[in-house]
Structure formats: structure tokens, C-alpha cells
Amino acid sequence: MQNLLRSYHLFSEAEIESLGPYLRSRRLEKGDYLIKAGKICTEIAFVQSGLLRSYYTKDDGEEITYCFTFENTLMTAYSSLITGLPSPENIQALVPTELWVLQKRDLEALSQQSINWILLQKHLAEQQYVELEKRIFSYQKEKASERYRDLLSAQPHYLQQIPLQYLASYLGITRRHLSRIRREMLERVN
Amino acid sequence: MQNLLRSYHLFSEAEIESLGPYLRSRRLEKGDYLIKAGKICTEIAFVQSGLLRSYYTKDDGEEITYCFTFENTLMTAYSSLITGLPSPENIQALVPTELWVLQKRDLEALSQQSINWILLQKHLAEQQYVELEKRIFSYQKEKASERYRDLLSAQPHYLQQIPLQYLASYLGITRRHLSRIRREMLERVN
DNA sequence: AATTTTTTGGGACAAATGTCCTCTAAATCG
DNA sequence: CGATTTAGAGGACATTTGTCCCAAAAAATT
Incomplete structure (x- = not known):
């Protein structure tokens, strides 16, 4: 401190x-x-x-x-x-x-x-x-996918420790939707 | 002041x-x-x-x-x-x-x-x-309609002076959607 | 290690919200 | 005052996001 x-x-x-x-x-x-x-x-x-x-x-x-x-x-x-x-x-x-x-x-x-x-x-x-x-x-x-993207780049490794359901409500969306966003980001990589 | x-x-x-x-x-x-x-x-x-x-x-x-x-x-x-x-x-x-x-x-x-x-x-x-x-x-x-309702009750008369398009982006939505919300509120009254 | 609980991913469908566009009314300007 | 610009309502359709659900995976507990 x-x-x-x-x-x-x-x-x-x-x-x-x-x-x-x-x-x-x-x-x-x-x-x-x-x-x-x-x-x-x-x-x-x-x-x-x-x-x-x-x-x-x-x-x-x-x-x-x-x-x-x-x-x-x-x-x-x-x-x-x-x-x-x-x-x-x-x-x-x-x-x-x-x-x-x-x-x-x-x-x-x-x-x-x-x-x-x-x-x-x-x-x-x-x-x-x-x-x-x-x-x-x-x-x-921004739409939810952009907010998630921003969050990932701002807090790269800390986020690993945080359950996705908490991230979802932080972003103002449901778990279901965050799951979709993550899937779409993976597809874009492949 | x-x-x-x-x-x-x-x-x-x-x-x-x-x-x-x-x-x-x-x-x-x-x-x-x-x-x-x-x-x-x-x-x-x-x-x-x-x-x-x-x-x-x-x-x-x-x-x-x-x-x-x-x-x-x-x-x-x-x-x-x-x-x-x-x-x-x-x-x-x-x-x-x-x-x-x-x-x-x-x-x-x-x-x-x-x-x-x-x-x-x-x-x-x-x-x-x-x-x-x-x-x-x-x-x-809250969803947009609830945010709008809150805003109306918090700032009743000042809002009269504000073009709806400005209220819409303040609420984080489009003009089109605010128009829909207002219509739905009217219908509920009748 | 086995059991239970929590977390995650995702299908199917519904609701919320956005995009594009058009028409009308209202406000502004010359 | 008439001409022009801006604001607002809303139709048609597209996209985003939510709800409800279930099954698999992971984590916690006994």
C-alpha cells in the first residue's frame, strides 16, 4: 500500500x-x-x-x-x-x-x-x-461483443480467474450471450 | 451560484x-x-x-x-x-x-x-x-424502456425541452427504438 | 474416489433493439 | 411568408440479446 x-x-x-x-x-x-x-x-x-x-x-x-x-x-x-x-x-x-x-x-x-x-x-x-x-x-x-473485446485487451490475464457468469453481468449481458460472443470470436480466428 | x-x-x-x-x-x-x-x-x-x-x-x-x-x-x-x-x-x-x-x-x-x-x-x-x-x-x-421510465420520473418537466434523438443516445438506444417505447407507453395508458 | 454442486456451452425459440427508409409535422431561415 | 431543413412516427426486415432448457465438464465436497 x-x-x-x-x-x-x-x-x-x-x-x-x-x-x-x-x-x-x-x-x-x-x-x-x-x-x-x-x-x-x-x-x-x-x-x-x-x-x-x-x-x-x-x-x-x-x-x-x-x-x-x-x-x-x-x-x-x-x-x-x-x-x-x-x-x-x-x-x-x-x-x-x-x-x-x-x-x-x-x-x-x-x-x-x-x-x-x-x-x-x-x-x-x-x-x-x-x-x-x-x-x-x-x-x-458499443455492443456487448465490443465491450468484451475491450475488457480482454485491458485486463488480459486477470480475467482467467473470473467465472464467465460474473463477466457477463459485468458487461450487462446474460451468460448465454457471452457464450455466443466467445464462440464467434473463436470462429473468426479459424 | x-x-x-x-x-x-x-x-x-x-x-x-x-x-x-x-x-x-x-x-x-x-x-x-x-x-x-x-x-x-x-x-x-x-x-x-x-x-x-x-x-x-x-x-x-x-x-x-x-x-x-x-x-x-x-x-x-x-x-x-x-x-x-x-x-x-x-x-x-x-x-x-x-x-x-x-x-x-x-x-x-x-x-x-x-x-x-x-x-x-x-x-x-x-x-x-x-x-x-x-x-x-x-x-x-434495466432494459431501455425502464431506463426511459426512470428518466421521465426523475426529470419530469426539463425533458420537454430536449429533442428525443438526444434522449435516445443518452439512454444508449436509437431514435427508432425510443419511438417504439413511447408508443408502447401510450398504449398501456389507453 | 465417489458424489454433489457449479460452471460452461449451446439448441430452439422469443423479445429487444438496430437499420433503412418514407412520410408528415414542426422548426428554422432567408 | 414561403422555402428549406430538422425532428418525429412508424413499416419492413435484420441483428442482437434474452429465456428456458439440457447435457457435458470442471470444481468442490464428503
Whole structure:
């Protein structure tokens, strides 16, 4: 996590050290939850190793994958963390996963000490926004097969670990349709 | 704009006053642009009255509406403002529109004077994120007719001013399909 | 290792959505 | 005001995507 913080060029080495006492190490086994829908999210996790999936549930009970989080990035039920409202998302480990967890209240305490922690939060929110804007664009202008193709080229090897049914709902389509898309891509190669 | 700032409960009255000298009033006639794609966005606009539309262009030349901005809210080519990269979006007035425009560099100067301007930016980024998350959810789990219905109930009267073709691409569908959806809604009423 | 559960691929058919085009109404412009 | 452009509805047909289903393969469990 410290390396991630360094990469933002916001913090002194002392500030980065000062974070240490607030980080709690946590291990999730496959299938364990970081947060369940309906709870209010009060923490931010850094994925040291492993893979997380966020999903929510439609009225009819169908699970829809909102996003994945790979190694060396941050994960939280962001809208709940921001608004203080119950999380619509469940966050679950797809494989055994090692985390460093920071409590929101501790981040707020750090923010009293140095403005840089506020700048970090501003930066992260902006980054997240830019990501989602790209995703909106892809829903508006691409068909499912193109979105899948983009995803494959953006996240080549991580995707191997993700069951196809999760990828399908992430793309906004059914398993059946993703299966068809994959078949068509194979045929094009031959 | 001052009323909008007050609503965040971040600023003293003096701070709100201090913004005044940096705001430039601007009027856009119908069809005029606030920013064109390819330019780097360096300003934030408050819509005093009127209506803006942001859109980008597909490779085949088709225009896709990204969002609308109504009265008493802020508008900017946000991803470009954040990243400093050329904007993918065009922002255009759909009707005669009165704006207050703040330069990014002036906001940065204000941010040197009071941390509250940074907190404002953090807050705005977070708000934007929450909006987009909702929109992603709707693309993933709703069909076009449901997205249209939601839009109608969220923005009842503003929508009257917006040509249907713009609504269609905002929803991620064609004009033809939106026409069908509207017809079906009428039939259900009768 | 055997059993059970989950995941995947795909057939058959249905529904949603797109493409192309035409006609009419409405808005814009000279 | 008349001429021209733009927006909207919708027919006919094509493509994309969904639903329901089943069987094989893979993974998890006992």
C-alpha cells in the first residue's frame, strides 16, 4: 500500500509511515465477504494479493457484478462510504485474498493532521469518476461483443480467474450471450 | 451560484463573497458551445438559466449524448478538467443559456487560501461518482424502456425541452427504438 | 474416489433493439 | 411568408440479446 501512496507524489515519507499503525491486515478466503449489502461501509481496503468482486442483487434475486478489484489497488463500497447510506454492493473474495484495511474514521483523523490526506481522497474520487465515465461511454456506443473485446485487451490475464457468469453481468449481458460472443470470436480466428 | 455553495455548508459568507471577482458571466445562444471536443477544459460553469447538453462523436460520426445539465447546477468537461487531457465531449446549449464561469486556475488559487475549496472539489467529485454509479447500475440491469421510465420520473418537466434523438443516445438506444417505447407507453395508458 | 454442486456451452425459440427508409409535422431561415 | 431543413412516427426486415432448457465438464465436497 505504501508504494501506491508514493505513486501519487503527495506524501512525505514520514506521512506514509504515519499510516502504518492504522492499517489492519486481513485475509479473506474464497467466498468471504468484505462487506455485505445493507451495511454501511466504513473502511477502505488495499488488495495486497488476490481478487475481489463487487455485486448487487436485482429484485428477482439475480446477481449483477459491478466491478472487480485486482492486486495493488484499493477497494471499498464507495458510494456507501461517501454517503453514509447502506451499501447496495456485496464485496466478495473470488480467491484467497490478503488485504490492508483502513477505517474511514482513521482517514478522517489523518485528514485533520495533513491536508494531503484530503487531496488523496479528492484524487481518488476523480480517478473513479474518470473510470466510470469511460464505462458509460462503452455502454452507450458499443455492443456487448465490443465491450468484451475491450475488457480482454485491458485486463488480459486477470480475467482467467473470473467465472464467465460474473463477466457477463459485468458487461450487462446474460451468460448465454457471452457464450455466443466467445464462440464467434473463436470462429473468426479459424 | 452562491446559493449552491451555501447548500454545501462548507463556506463562511466571506469565502462565498470572495468568489465573486473570479466569476465571469457568459451567455450562450442556442447551438453555441461551452467547449468543443479536442480542447483541454480549464473552466467550470454554473448554469444560471437554460440547458446544456454534452455529447461525443463515434468513429462513424454519430453523436452520442453523455449528459444534460439543468438550471442551478454545475457543468464542465469533467474528465478533461481532471486529467488535463483533450476533452472527448462537446458541451452545447440547447436553449439560450446564462452561465457563471470560473477558471480552474482561479479555483486553484482559492484552494491555496482555504482548504474549503479543496473540500468542495472532493465533494463534487464524490457526488459525480455516485451519479455515475447509479447510471451504470441502470445500464446493467434495466432494459431501455425502464431506463426511459426512470428518466421521465426523475426529470419530469426539463425533458420537454430536449429533442428525443438526444434522449435516445443518452439512454444508449436509437431514435427508432425510443419511438417504439413511447408508443408502447401510450398504449398501456389507453 | 465417489458424489454433489457449479460452471460452461449451446439448441430452439422469443423479445429487444438496430437499420433503412418514407412520410408528415414542426422548426428554422432567408 | 414561403422555402428549406430538422425532428418525429412508424413499416419492413435484420441483428442482437434474452429465456428456458439440457447435457457435458470442471470444481468442490464428503
